[in-house]
Amino acid sequence: MRRPIIGGNWKMNKGLPFEAADMLNKLIPLVKNLNNVDIVIAPPYTTLIPVIELTKNTNIMIGAQNMYFEEKGAFTGEIxxxxLKELGC
Known part of the structure; x- marks a missing residue:
């Protein structure tokens, strides 16, 4: 049987670092003992770096809300x- 996934896309919410930190300070204690599921959150790009830092040494994995298939080039607004891999997603 596949391992269950609990995922949450923050959409365009909690987009400032202090908002993301506040959300994580509430979320981490709630999920820290969940060992039989994978937990993934996808915060806005503006908080990816602080969220990755704040979730180190937790059971929370970080994903991006969007990704473009090219590795590099003139693709304004894409990532x-x-x-994303280098950031830790």
Whole structure:
């Protein structure tokens, strides 16, 4: 049987670092003992770096809300899988 996934896309909410930190300070204690599921959140791009830092050493994985298939190039407004991988997504 596949391992269940609990995921949450923050859409265009909690887009400022202090808002994301407040949300994580509430979320982390609630999920810290959930060991039989994968937990994934997808915050706005503006908070990816602080969210990745705040969730280190937790059972929460971070995803991006969007990704463009090209690794690099003149694609204004897009983000590549390489960039996201380097961030820690």
């Amino acid at each position: 590549s899988p390489i960039f």
